[in-house]
Amino acid sequence: MTWIRDRWRRRRVPRDVSLSDALFEHFPGAALLADADGVVLRLSPGAEAHLGQAASDLVGTRLSGLDEDPLRGELARGMAACLAQGRPWRGAVRCRRADGDLRYQDVVIRPLAGGEGPPRLLVVLHDVDDLVARARVDRERLADLEAGLARLPGALFRLRQTPRGELGFEYVSDGIRELCGLTPETLQASPEALFARMPDADRRALTTTLARSAVGLTPWEQDVRLTLPQGERWLEIRARVRRGRQGVTLWDGWLQDITQRKEEESRTRALVTTDMLTGLLNRRGFFANGRAVLAYAARHHQRVAVAMLDLDHFKALNDTHGHAAGDIALQCFARTCRDCLRPYDLIARLGGEEFAIMLADGDPEEAWRVFERLRRRVAETELALGGETLHITVSLGLAFLEPDGDLNEVLGRADRALYRAKHEGRNRVVGPSPVV
Ligand SMILES: Nc1nc2c(ncn2[C@@H]2O[C@H](COP(=O)(O)OP(=O)(O)OP(=O)(O)O)[C@@H](O)[C@H]2O)c(=O)[nH]1
Numbered sequence: 001m002t003w004i005r006d007r008w009r010r011r012r013v014p015r016d017v018s019l020s021d022a023l024f025e026h027f028p029g030a031a032l033l034a035d036a037d038g039v040v041l042r043l044s045p046g047a048e049a050h051l052g053q054a055a056s057d058l059v060g061t062r063l064s065g066l067d068e069d070p071l072r073g074e075l076a077r078g079m080a081a082c083l084a085q086g087r088p089w090r091g092a093v094r095c096r097r098a099d100g101d102l103r104y105q106d107v108v109i110r111p112l113a114g115g116e117g118p119p120r121l122l123v124v125l126h127d128v129d130d131l132v133a134r135a136r137v138d139r140e141r142l143a144d145l146e147a148g149l150a151r152l153p154g155a156l157f158r159l160r161q162t163p164r165g166e167l168g169f170e171y172v173s174d175g176i177r178e179l180c181g182l183t184p185e186t187l188q189a190s191p192e193a194l195f196a197r198m199p200d201a202d203r204r205a206l207t208t209t210l211a212r213s214a215v216g217l218t219p220w221e222q223d224v225r226l227t228l229p230q231g232e233r234w235l236e237i238r239a240r241v242r243r244g245r246q247g248v249t250l251w252d253g254w255l256q257d258i259t260q261r262k263e264e265e266s267r268t269r270a271l272v273t274t275d276m277l278t279g280l281l282n283r284r285g286f287f288a289n290g291r292a293v294l295a296y297a298a299r300h301h302q303r304v305a306v307a308m309l310d311l312d313h314f315k316a317l318n319d320t321h322g323h324a325a326g327d328i329a330l331q332c333f334a335r336t337c338r339d340c341l342r343p344y345d346l347i348a349r350l351g352g353e354e355f356a357i358m359l360a361d362g363d364p365e366e367a368w369r370v371f372e373r374l375r376r377r378v379a380e381t382e383l384a385l386g387g388e389t390l391h392i393t394v395s396l397g398l399a400f401l402e403p404d405g406d407l408n409e410v411l412g413r414a415d416r417a418l419y420r421a422k423h424e425g426r427n428r429v430v431g432p433s434p435v436v
Pocket of ligand 1: 351422
């Protein structure tokens with residue numbers, strides 16, 4: 001402490017400090033009285049033990065001498081602020097004890113109403129060194145945890161909804177940058193930044209599942225697409241929900257990128273519904289997609305045209321030119337169908353040389369025109385096989401489905417029409433009259 005004494009010369013202390021006599025005798029903690037220049041006038045009994053210094057050593061020295069940095073330290077700043085503003089100042093200051101130990105003190109400097117006399121300051125110290133040390137450890141642990149979270153392939157979040165339905169992210173981990181190019185701060189400012197990147201359908205679904213989760217307090221599980229500059233990305237949302245104070249609903253959850261998984265699923269789905277030889281839909285794909293087309297047609301009061309198709313004398317082609325040639329003919333026929341029809345018409349190979357076609361807006365006259373054109377195009381197509389040019393023909397049975405009709409039933413009618421087409425000489429379309 002000698003350096004403090006050298007630098008902060010002891011002053012002569014006025015004897016009139018009676019205002020604080022009673023206070024200092026009985027003050028339970030560490031308190032000091034200082035004048036407007038920061039010179040220590042008195043110490044409470046607790047302050048001696050607290051600072052490890054005798055009152056006789058401190059009285060007359062400057063209070064800022066206790067500070068870790070007496071010249072630019074917090075105590076000098078605190079006293080100046082307190083005197084300038086005439087109200088208490090509070091701060092954590094690293095103070096030096098007599099044994100040289102530096103310990104954090106919670107310091108409150110209060111201006112004392114001095115009556116006629118000069119202004120004085122009451123300084124109360126409370127040792128918070130252990131608390132500060134614990135807070136530092138907690139901060140380090142938190143930083144470590146956040147760094148770990150940032151390395152995980154996803155983002156942790158807490159979403160809250162007020163009883164009035166206002167949504168806001170209380171927390172989003174750093175992984176959100178990688179997921180969608182937004183910062184946690186942007187999302188905390190407004191969740192709209194994320195929602196605006198979702199297609200309308202996904203956003204509507206998200207609103208529904210979120211509301212259901214809030215009402216039933218059931219887990220929130222939702223997959224959504226995001227439209228990002230680099231393309232479409234799938235996000236999986238999984239969260240647990242609970243009710244907080246004042247009717248607030250809170251979701252703690254996890255966001256993760258499942259684009260790859262979704263792409264694999266879609267590839268698998270395509271494999272399951274695709275005919276390997278021709279690349280057309282298979283029977284399963286025809287029924288799965290057909291139901292969707294029927295639902296659409298029912299909503300829009302459209303008729304649906306369905307045709308069953310069968311290549312003529314295909315066994316003879318196989319027997320004469322071999323099974324491989326038959327496969328090429330099937331592939332060639334599939335190509336012709338695709339070329340003749342629109343992308344949203346369904347074409348399927350149901351098995352062997354049997355095919356089915358569904359025209360979404362099945363106006364009867366138009367359907368007849370389409371199928372006649374297809375039949376002609378198949379017959380005109382030249383198939384070059386081993387130096388020979390072959391022709392194949394196809395027979396078609398046509399039927400129309402009413403909006404609320406059944407797919408199996410209409411396929412049965414189309415099949416019976418196909419049977420008639422074969423019996424009437426093949427290479428023809430048979431079905432109900434185009435004029436209805
Ligand atoms: N190359 C090839 N042939 C197939 C395939 N699937 C079924 N077939 C053959 O298709 C032929 C179907 O013959 P049929 O049902 O007798 O009919 P068709 O000879 O076309 O006679 P119609 O239909 O009455 O004109 C059989 O020889 C099957 O072996 C296939 O994937 N590839």
